Amino acid sequence: MQFDVVIKGGCVIDGTEKERFKADVYVKDGKIVEIAADEKPNVVATEIIDATGKIVSPGFIDTHVHSDIMLLWDRQHANGLYQGVTTEVLGQDGLSYAPLSEANLSMYAKYLAGLNGRPPISWDWSTVAEYRQQFHRTVAINTVYQVPHGALRLETVGMKDVPLTGESMKKAKALLDQGLKEGAAAFSTGLSYYPCSYSDTEEMIELCKTVAENDSVYVTHLRSVFRGEPFDPVLEAIEIAEKSGAKLHFSHFRTTPETAGKVDEVMKHIDAAYQRGVDLTLELYPYPSGSGYAVIFLPPWAVEDGFDATLERLRNQSLRKRMMEGIEANTIECVGHFTHLKKNPQYIGRSFIDVARERGQSVPDMICDILLEEELEVGFFTTPPFDAPDIWEQINKDVLELLSRPYYMVGSDGIPLGKNPHPRAFGTFPRLLRFCREYGFRLETMINRMTKTAADRFGLKDRGTVEVGKAADLVVFDPDSVRDTATYLLSRSAPEGISHVLVNGEVAVRNEKVTGVFAGQALSRQF
Known part of the structure; x- marks a missing residue:
């Protein structure tokens, strides 16, 4: 057999948390067709990659990213590829662009420009299916989409602080059901952002009943305040999941400079819910501050x-x-x-x-x-604690403690917009690989959190592991030298030590340089 790509001489970390093993990986027609411990003689391949001394892993899945619009403008998406990211989950925080009518899409594009930009792209979709198609084989990475809560509110009650009930709720649930059936992998909200934050708990429970009917996932950016009254947003999210029956996923949940070193305290309700059987997962990024849009x-x-x-x-x-x-x-x-x-x-x-x-x-x-x-x-x-290295160090340790839990994964929350965006858009995944080396965290566990855990959560059954028959999304990196170089002061800086990235069997990064291949697919949740 002639192969498209053969990756020779590397140590495979397959995404399952099993110990690494030396093997060659053979790729043909976008799939992994063979994994062989013994070298095959007389191999014929279009490209042979020498991975001696390096790790071969599944492509990384960024479970939280705001590249929705910039990805349609900067289709090469080097900031993600250079990190080893082969799949991104879009439609985060309830802040995305389908399903929307022409008028609402035009308004929302301007309203969200501080988050996602407003480049001169076509803007010619209305349904989830049409929006997902914009990313299919036209960009360099795979994409997964979530139905955004904000769009449902705009299409029913508009940008208004009013209840979503009655006929408006019926329409919103129908739009949500349609979007999930058109290939969206989850339902997302950002309860600190308008119009999502105009909702109440009962609204979210009712919408999430439709999520549960579709065996899908409720992805939540927690509420920061509710009608000016103090409350526990974690308990609200758990209540929504338990009363609706939906699977629950917490966006970017981690310690902060105010809670550094208090992992058990910030996780107490979540750990308790997990122990009593709530189907929940979480993701994080390894930085002490966040980013956003000033509205x-x-x-x-x-x-x-x-x-x-x-x-x-x-x-x-x-x-x-x-x-x-x-x-x-x-x-x-x-x-x-x-x-x-x-x-x-x-x-x-x-x-x-x-x-x-x-x-x-x-x-x-x-x-x-x-x-x-x-x-x-x-x-x-958000300004990080520049003058408090002890806090940075503690948050680094907290990140690894959280990632030791089997229901945690990685999401950069990257916003690849602006001259000097948050460094998480350029450094999240190599930063965590560097942490493994510097803090002694098990690399096999980290790769699992970056790959299979995410694939399992979002129903990507042909991704997430190095396994015969799976899609050939693969990363080759040097565990001894991989590191992030992006900083808050100079963020548009590529990582080092990630030499090759394959997306659907095509070489998207070769010798740490993007190749210009647009092999990304719009992926659907698989049951």
């Missing part, structure tokens, strides 16, 4: 009715005092560094405090003006 700092009334109405309120100086008070009262603290600005590029990389001081404004007043000047297209990362 989230505005109070809920300020963004009702969407993009145009939000800009009009920002222009209205009679509302400015109330707007600023709302920002100060928001449970999402208005602190950070700018990552994406088109009209004020001089502020990129600088802190809100420094920019406000330079402009002679308070931080809330400055944020209002910047949002207005940029027409909401403002990205930021």
Whole structure:
């Protein structure tokens, strides 16, 4: 048999947590067709990759990423490929673009521009099926899509702080059911983001009954506040899962600088739910701060009715005092560094405090003006504890302690937008591989969390392991040298030590350089 690719001389870590073993991996027609411990004589292949001294693993699955729109613009997606990522799960936090009517898609594209950009792509879809097709064999990586809660609300009750009940709820459930049947792998929400956060617990339970009927997964970015009253968002998520019967997945759940070293405390309700049989999983990224889009700092009334109405309120100086008070009262603290600005590029990389001081404004007043000047297209990362290395070190250890749990996986929460985005979009996976070397974490366990655990959760039965018959999504890396180089101050920096990446049997990275191959497929949940 003539093969397309043969990876020779490497140690295979197959994704199952079993011990590594030396073997050659043979690829033909996009599949792994043979794994042989003994070298085959007279092998004929289009390409032979020498993996001597290296690890051969399944392609990494990024279970949480915001590349929805930029991936349709920058289809090569080098920031993901260079990390060894072969599949990304899109539609996160309830903030994505299907199913949406033409008018709602146009509005939401402008409203979410600070998160996903607004490049000159076609924007010519309405259903989940049509949106997923945009990514099929047109981009460099595989994609998985989730039906976003925000889209369901826009298509039923609009961008309004009103209950989703009655006929509106019936329509929302029908749209959710249709999207799941059209290949979406899960239902996502971001209960700190509008319009998702206008919902209540009962709304989420009712929607998740449709998720359960489809044997799918409820993916939640936890709520930060509910109607101004303190509550436990973890318990809310567990209640939604238990009352609806849906499988539960927590987005980017980890310790923070405020909770560093308190893994048992932050996990107590989740561990208890897992022990009593709740079907749950979680993901994390290995950094001490997050990133987002600056619209989230505005109070809920300020963004009702969407993009145009939000800009009009920002222009209205009679509302400015109330707007600023709302920002100060928001449970999402208005602190950070700018990552994406088109009209004020001089502020990129600088802190809100420094920019406000330079402009002679308070931080809330400055944020209002910047949002207005940029027409909401403002990205930021939350300021990490630059001057507290002990906190960084503890969070690193917490990350590994969390990943020792069998129901944890890896999601970068990467936002590949802006001149200096959060480094997680460029360094998450090699950073964790480096942690294995530096902290003595078992590499076989880490690879499992990056591959099979994620594939199992999202129903990707032909991915996640190095196994005959599986899709040939493969990574070749040097365990002794792999490392991230992206930092908060210089994030667009590729990792080192990941030499080759195959997507559906095609070489997408060769000798640490992307090849220009667009072999990605739009993957469906398999039952």
